[in-house]
Amino acid sequence: MKNGLNKIVKNFFPYGCHIYREPSLPVEEIKKDLKIIKKLGFNMVKIQQSWAIDEKIKGEIDISKVEEIIKEAEVLNLYVFFGFTMEQVPAWVWKKYPSAYLVYNDSTQHRDPTQYLLPTDGKPGPCWDNPGVRKEAERFLKEVVKRLSKYTNIIAWNVWQEIGFWPMYPGKLGFCYCNYTLNKFRRWLKNKYGSLKKLNEIWKTGYGNWDEIEPPRFHSYVPSWIDWKYYMNNVYLPEVLRFKYKAIKESDKYERPIFAHVSSPYTGSGQDWKFSENLDFYASSAYPGWVIR
Numbered sequence: 083m084k085n086g087l088n089k090i091v092k093n094f095f096p097y098g099c100h101i102y103r104e105p106s107l108p109v110e111e112i113k114k115d116l117k118i119i120k121k122l123g124f125n126m127v128k129i130q131q132s133w134a135i136d137e138k139i140k141g142e143i144d145i146s147k148v149e150e151i152i153k154e155a156e157v158l159n160l161y162v163f164f165g166f167t168m169e170q171v172p173a174w175v176w177k178k179y180p181s182a183y184l185v186y187n188d189s190t191q192h193r194d195p196t197q198y199l200l201p202t203d204g205k206p207g208p209c210w211d212n213p214g215v216r217k218e219a220e221r222f223l224k225e226v227v228k229r230l231s232k233y234t235n236i237i238a239w240n241v242w243q244e245i246g247f248w249p250m251y252p253g254k255l256g257f258c259y260c261n262y263t264l265n266k267f268r269r270w271l272k273n274k275y276g277s278l279k280k281l282n283e284i285w286k287t288g289y290g291n292w293d294e295i296e297p298p299r300f301h302s303y304v305p306s307w308i309d310w311k312y313y314m315n316n317v318y319l320p321e322v323l324r325f326k327y328k329a330i331k332e333s334d335k336y337e338r339p340i341f342a343h344v345s346s347p348y349t350g351s352g353q354d355w356k357f358s359e360n361l362d363f364y365a366s367s368a369y370p371g372w373v374i375r
């Protein structure tokens with residue numbers, strides 16, 4: 083584990099429960115629950131913040147609620163697993179960057195600015211290739227971590243509550259067909275194939291210019307689909323983890339471990355390895371009585 087966990091705690095097996103996310107109980111109730119949690123033998127609690135809740139107006143970041151919970155946990159010697167929900171984007175961000183929505187194959191945007199954490203933690207969120215929304219997210223992450231880094235009972239940062247593009251409207255080919263992503267995909271193809279001749283051979287196509295290349299937009303039964311899906315799942319998503327990881331690592335003086343988790347492992351795919359390469363450790367939700375694949 084390439085991180086500063088040992089600076090904070092040694093010989094520790096975290097065992098805890100989720101104590102805060104919006105909509106939440108009043109802080110006073112949470113404080114009472116923390117005492118019960120401690121008494122029952124747990125040693126950690128999970129806090130899950132939401133970007134839309136904590137920065138309602140650009141630049142006015144208010145994390146007083148989570149700070150109060152972290153402080154109380156510290157008094158009780160409870161550790162904190164701190165999760166970010168960056169996919170729940172503030173209204174002002176959508177307004178300022180209208181091209182930040184993820185785009186489907188038919189050029190329609192996935193527009194769901196609903197500010198309610200459940201049931202999907204704000205997913206699928208924005209297209210992180212949009213430079214505007216990316217910049218705002220980096221700034222927010224850095225600022226929040228700087229403010230919270232003094233609390234030594236925080237043991238880990240989580241950068242994505244169940245990595246993925248879901249949910250999507252049914253019958254679509256998935257994300258993201260915005261110009262930012264398509265241009266990055268074309269650059270990746272250029273690097274992979276080196277020449278258009280080679281790409282045309284593999285894809286069985288007749289492109290005359292890199293700028294003309296398009297991923298499938300109607301059905302998936304074509305060679306280009308393989309590169310397109312590989313790119314979104316194994317290049318785009320890991321790169322998102324990387325930018326969040328970097329923003330946090332730079333801002334935490336204790337360099338605590340940074341991780342993310344999936345809803346369940348991608349059995350039969352290399353995706354989990356690609357995700358984990360960009361994190362200090364990697365995890366999965368587990369719903370033994372709910373979801374079995």
Ligand SMILES: [Zn+2]
Pocket residue numbers: 184185209210211212258259260261262263264
């Ligand atoms: Zn995009």
